[in-house]
Amino acid sequence: MITKWQICRIPIKGQHLFTGLLIAFFLLIGHVKAGVLVAPTVVFMDEHKRTGRITVQNPSDEPREVTIRMSFGLPTSDSLGNVFVNLQDSGITDIKAATSWVKPFPRKMLLQPGATQVVRFVARPPKDLVDGEYWARVVVTSQEGKTSLPSASAEGQISTVLNMIMQTAIMLKYRQGDQVAHLKLNGVEASQEDTLVNVIVDLSSTGNASYVGMMHCRLYNADKQEIGYRRFDLAVYHDLKRRVTFPIASYTNSGPYSFELFITPDGRKDIAAEYLIRGNDIEYSVTVP
Amino acid sequence: MRLNVMNRSVKVILFVALAAVLAVPSVVNSQDVATGSATATVLTALAVTSTAALVFGNVYQGVTATIANNNAAAGIYAITGQGSAVLSIFMALPEFVALADGSDKMTIAFSTTDASVDTLGGADPTTMAGASGFQNIDPHNFPAAANIGSGGTTNIYLGGKIYPTIDQTAGAYTGDIVLTVAYTGS
Numbered sequence: 483m484i485t486k487w488q489i490c491r492i493p494i495k496g497q498h499l500f501t502g503l504l505i506a507f508f509l510l511i512g513h514v515k516a517g518v519l520v521a522p523t524v525v526f527m528d529e530h531k532r533t534g535r536i537t538v539q540n541p542s543d544e545p546r547e548v549t550i551r552m553s554f555g556l557p558t559s560d561s562l563g564n565v566f567v568n569l570q571d572s573g574i575t576d577i578k579a580a581t582s583w584v585k586p587f588p589r590k591m592l593l594q595p596g597a598t599q600v601v602r603f604v605a606r607p608p609k610d611l612v613d614g615e616y617w618a619r620v621v622v623t624s625q626e627g628k629t630s631l632p633s634a635s636a637e638g639q640i641s642t643v644l645n646m647i648m649q650t651a652i653m654l655k656y657r658q659g660d661q662v663a664h665l666k667l668n669g670v671e672a673s674q675e676d677t678l679v680n681v682i683v684d685l686s687s688t689g690n691a692s693y694v695g696m697m698h699c700r701l702y703n704a705d706k707q708e709i710g711y712r713r714f715d716l717a718v719y720h721d722l723k724r725r726v727t728f729p730i731a732s733y734t735n736s737g738p739y740s741f742e743l744f745i746t747p748d749g750r751k752d753i754a755a756e757y758l759i760r761g762n763d764i765e766y767s768v769t770v771p
Numbered sequence: 772m773r774l775n776v777m778n779r780s781v782k783v784i785l786f787v788a789l790a791a792v793l794a795v796p797s798v799v800n801s802q803d804v805a806t807g808s809a810t811a812t813v814l815t816a817l818a819v820t821s822t823a824a825l826v827f828g829n830v831y832q833g834v835t836a837t838i839a840n841n842n843a844a845a846g847i848y849a850i851t852g853q854g855s856a857v858l859s860i861f862m863a864l865p866e867f868v869a870l871a872d873g874s875d876k877m878t879i880a881f882s883t884t885d886a887s888v889d890t891l892g893g894a895d896p897t898t899m900a901g902a903s904g905f906q907n908i909d910p911h912n913f914p915a916a917a918n919i920g921s922g923g924t925t926n927i928y929l930g931g932k933i934y935p936t937i938d939q940t941a942g943a944y945t946g947d948i949v950l951t952v953a954y955t956g957s
Contacts, residue, residue: 517818520817521816524957565915568861641943642945644947645945646824647949648952649819650818715857717957
């Protein structure tokens with residue numbers, strides 16, 4: 483079921499469809515002058531459809547050398563609730579890693595200005611793969627298609643240029659058999675430090691697939707008036723702590739504060755509804771000590 | 772020239788259509804056949820681009836050169852995608868730049884205040900407002916709260932410092948800076 487929050491519906495008449503798409507797209511990439519563009523941002527494959535694809539485009543005025551490689555890296559967090567993705571190219575021990583059995587084609591290409599290339603992925607999973615979801619990162623690297631060495635303007639001078647190389651790491655998910663997405667709330671730590679309220683939400687995925695949804699966080703004052711709201715895209719693969727910070731400089735004497743958490747699989751705009759595995763909702767509230 | 776521009780436009784249009792189809796397999800049904808109406812779901816792509824290299828220009832033997840992250844010569848990366856999406860940003864920075872033949876190297880360093888993240892996506896590092904992101908931060912350790920601005924673009928500005936020695940060989944020195952970007956919410 484597609485909800486109004488999961489899609490952006492643009493009513494367009496007949497031949498103006500492309501024009502509408504073009505405008506929307508350029509609004510998103512209006513500042514692009516060099517580099518490559520990758521779509522979509524998550525690749526889904528399964529036991530019935532063992533191939534996937536992404537599209538890479540060079541919107542710049544220069545040729546771009548593009549390489550594709552498979553890596554591994556899940557959103558993880560430190561004890562303070564900072565979330566990051568560390569890419570791991572070797573020594574991968576996670577049993578849910580699909581890195582070794584998903585291959586991209588082609589792996590290297592030279593994209594001329596304005597050119598588009600489809601990159602395909604083929605999965606050859608082990609025969610005894612148990613039901614669940616398996617993951618890899620697709621790393622798209624781009625740089626100038628030709629080496630442009632700087633030239634010293636006069637003999638005896640020293641000149642420098644630093645090449646800017648760009649890597650986009652998007653998630654690839656392979657699904658086998660039946661999948662369940664379920665999220666467990668391990669705890670919420672809330673504290674006030676001067677003019678900030680810090681909250682760390684401790685979560686674990688207990689299904690055999692990643693939990694993907696939205697995390698809504700609200701802060702209320704003593705009069706139950708909402709004084710802060712944060713919303714995040716959420717993806718939990720194993721364990722995750724996420725920190726939420728609310729500035730309260732304007733409300734320093736309106737405590738005690740209360741924090742309200744609502745996590746739901748609804749509301750994702752970046753993933754088509756047919757690819758979402760609907761997990762559970764979580765609601766929780768706590769008074770900030 | 773005009774023909775090239777037209778070809779580029781055609782290719783871009785084709786790519787937009789292709790991206791929409793690929794990114795959105797569940798294109799919504801038509802709603803009004805009589806008037807030829809249609810609907811489409813537009814999902815964002817992710818683009819990481821370099822709009823300006825970090826350029827020190829010509830420097831002199833024994834004279835340290837510094838580019839601040841709010842200097843017009845600062846390096847600029849642009850990240851374009853879904854507005855407000857939280858990012859994991861990692862930057863691999865060189866410790867030296869070298870001549871093409873490798874015969875000499877020159878030390879380069881990046882301090883803990885050499886980067887800024889402009890979530891308003893401004894194209895000019897000299898005009899970034901402090902409230903529009905993270906100013907003067909460590910390029911070795913980007914904040915976990917860095918995100919794509921609500922407008923769909925975030926820029927990273929990068930400065931640095933190079934140390935030519937008194938006997939530095941004259942010539943053109945180059946090095947690589949690698950920026951890796953991933954969504955943390957997908």
